[in-house]
Amino acid sequence: MLMRRKGFALTAPGTGSLPRLVLLALCFAGGVFLGQVLAGRVPEDVGEQLGAYLRDYVRLERTASPDAVLPALALYFRYPLLAFLLGFSAVGVVLLPCLTVVFGFFLSFSVCCFTAAFGADGLLVALAVLGWRCLVTLPCYFLLAVPGWGLAAGLAAVSFGRGQRPPPAGRAWWRRAALCGAVLLAGVCVELALPPALLRLALGHLTL
Numbered sequence: 001m002l003m004r005r006k007g008f009a010l011t012a013p014g015t016g017s018l019p020r021l022v023l024l025a026l027c028f029a030g031g032v033f034l035g036q037v038l039a040g041r042v043p044e045d046v047g048e049q050l051g052a053y054l055r056d057y058v059r060l061e062r063t064a065s066p067d068a069v070l071p072a073l074a075l076y077f078r079y080p081l082l083a084f085l086l087g088f089s090a091v092g093v094v095l096l097p098c099l100t101v102v103f104g105f106f107l108s109f110s111v112c113c114f115t116a117a118f119g120a121d122g123l124l125v126a127l128a129v130l131g132w133r134c135l136v137t138l139p140c141y142f143l144l145a146v147p148g149w150g151l152a153a154g155l156a157a158v159s160f161g162r163g164q165r166p167p168p169a170g171r172a173w174w175r176r177a178a179l180c181g182a183v184l185l186a187g188v189c190v191e192l193a194l195p196p197a198l199l200r201l202a203l204g205h206l207t208l
Contacts, residue, residue, distance in 0.1 A: 027167030031104025087148025136187030140180040
């Protein structure tokens with residue numbers, strides 16, 4: 001449904017969102033490229049330190065503990081939650097693309113660090129460490145960032161006197177946010193239930 005108030009158009013989440021999705025995807029790709037470029041300037045001993053840390057982690061065979069819950073929640077919720085909140089602010093029209101670049105940058109940078117530590121096998125290790133998290137967080141991020149960017153653009157237009165304040169976000173927006181929150185919580189539960197099984201499997205054929 002399209003609502004118009006004195007020349008200002010507010011689209012419901014998911015309506016006309018393809019251009020925003022494409023632009024945010026390009027921002028993410030730009031962050032990935034930037035991460036690859038800057039990762040080449042990281043000292044070699046950083047990769048060695050990462051490899052030693054992961055090997056020690058596997059040897060200890062840690063199990064899920066209450067101390068691991070908050071860090072896991074932060075890792076899963078930080079980008080989607082920021083995307084959700086920025087949708088309620090006019091500055092989100094600028095900060096959401098920047099946040100998308102940062103997301104892509106740190107993901108790419110992390111993968112490059114794994115390849116620096118383990119060579120070609122680093123891709124397998126990165127998949128074990130980051131694969132499940134990315135499978136959960138990336139769709140949730142874009143599901144929130146794309147309509148959030150549209151809402152932020154509407155608020156920015158109001159700030160520059162191009163229309164009246166738009167109506168509050170509708171039920172579709174809140175249902176989407178609740179669904180993403182449930183998916184992220186489920187992802188956290190799965191990750192906490194399986195540490196460090198996937199990592200042990202990935203490193204099993206390496207010399208420890």
